[in-house]
Amino acid sequence: MAKLYHVPLSPFCRKVRLSLAEKKIECELIEERYWEKGSDFMRRNPAGKVPVLRIDNKIMSESAAICEWLEEKYPEPPLMPRSADARYEVRRIVSWFDDKFHHEVTSKLLYERVNKKIMKAGFPDSGNVKSGAKAIKYHIDYMAWLLDHRRWLAGDVMTLADFAAAAHLSSLDYISDVDWNRSQTVKDWYAKIKSRPAFRNILADQVPGFTPPPQYADLDF
Amino acid sequence: MAKLYHVPLSPFCRKVRLSLAEKKIECELIEERYWEKGSDFMRRNPAGKVPVLRIDNKIMSESAAICEWLEEKYPEPPLMPRSADARYEVRRIVSWFDDKFHHEVTSKLLYERVNKKIMKAGFPDSGNVKSGAKAIKYHIDYMAWLLDHRRWLAGDVMTLADFAAAAHLSSLDYISDVDWNRSQTVKDWYAKIKSRPAFRNILADQVPGFTPPPQYADLDF
Structure with a gap:
């Protein structure tokens, strides 16, 4: 199952959560307190920020790039128009x-x-x-x-x-x-x-x- | 001809200029000193920033959105891969x-x-x-x-x-x-x-x- 490393009130994470849910992609949410010492989050994402999505054997960061990828790989229902x-x-x-x-x-x-x-x-x-x-x-x-x-x-x-x-x-x-x-x-x-x-x-x-x-x-x- | 309202050293403007030039789209460059009083730039772009591209009877802002649009409307030569x-x-x-x-x-x-x-x-x-x-x-x-x-x-x-x-x-x-x-x-x-x-x-x-x-x-x- 897909995993989303997130922070609950982060709008960038919420945008990805909404896209995933609208496309009915099941996803486990994992809260990532990346600012705490000992977090090994930086190894997962060199940009050091959430969201990070693990899906189809890929690890992805940057919410805009993630949403475009979801749209291309999981086009239904569409969240982008055609023209x-x-x-x-x-x-x-x-x-x-x-x-x-x-x-x-x-x-x-x-x-x-x-x-x-x-x-x-x-x-x-x-x-x-x-x-x-x-x-x-x-x-x-x-x-x-x-x-x-x-x-x-x-x-x-x-x-x-x-x-x-x-x-x-x-x-x-x-x-x-x-x-x-x-x-x-x-x-x-x-x-x-x-x-x-x-x-x-x-x-x-x-x-x-x-x-x-x-x-x-x-x-x- | 297309017109790009820009600031010479702005990296966001330069990214758009590079895309336009690579796709051989002729474009007039207009320096926009948007921080000066009396500039009517804010009327052209509610976001109040450069670049702003006038092309095909459209006025566009936000460099990432502009570059994706250029890629979709002027696909040659491609600046995005297929997969x-x-x-x-x-x-x-x-x-x-x-x-x-x-x-x-x-x-x-x-x-x-x-x-x-x-x-x-x-x-x-x-x-x-x-x-x-x-x-x-x-x-x-x-x-x-x-x-x-x-x-x-x-x-x-x-x-x-x-x-x-x-x-x-x-x-x-x-x-x-x-x-x-x-x-x-x-x-x-x-x-x-x-x-x-x-x-x-x-x-x-x-x-x-x-x-x-x-x-x-x-x-x-």
Whole structure:
């Protein structure tokens, strides 16, 4: 069976978990506390980060490359459209979340509040938290603007772009950092994606020391 | 004709320039000083960064998504192999450079030494410069290890992975931050890629205030 070395609230791991689950690929989840001494994780992945997927006798890192590989090897159900233009838009939005959103929001909120505590790396920097809390508003507005023109983030079908965005937002929702009242459109989109069977496993995550708010796992939030 | 809004030493722009040139797509280069007031660049790209490519009546951002699109729309000559496993390896290495190498090396050397001066954003942080100068050694060693097993970085043919790596290294070479004596294997690989016609335009770049060392444009460096 496939094995995914992961950290529960990592959005990059969650994106891969969503792809695996949507494609009904059975996978054992192994929590990797790679920052602890004695972890032999660095030997498994020279990049020293999660996710790492062991599948079909391969060991793979880099979530974007993993998701593209899954799409090519396990094409059903498709998480990428067929035309080059539509595929471009999916990849653009995946990069938007994994690069820009991650830099401006996730690293400023989740990493400050959760990772620092878990990794015993000090206290949250309030300047970062403030800047992340401000930036997420603009990102939600951008999503609302996209979703006013389309059913899903990258077009009229659900794709990897929706999983990338939902991976970040779900991790932030776990620590109550998403204001779902800001946009009914974005809330409706998240309700649709949250109710998919692929999402169940993510809604069941528990991180010791952090209790998610009641709406986190509630499909009618 | 296609237009690329770019910054000369940006490795993300250089990767796209190399892909365009290798595929013989004619493209006008427009330098985009997006950090200057009055730039209407933000209207062209909500992500607010370069490169931005205007081609076939589309406006595109995000270098990884652009390169995949170019590969799908202009497949000749191919910069991606055919098999899913080989394509995974290309994408893994592209991410390695554009994420890990960028974070540990390029942002610590090029951004400190050049971008800060051009953008009038203060003086180089010597701690960052030191850390980048140390990290590049390990990355060159990793490249040497890969190239001991393969002709090119991701396998036996030249791919986007080589362009991603060469884009970062060429920008750093412009400011004399690459120690080519560290690995003959890596130097040989760079000499091969540097001598391609697609590289000419990059070797002709001039950034006011920064004079490249003599080896920068020398094919027999």
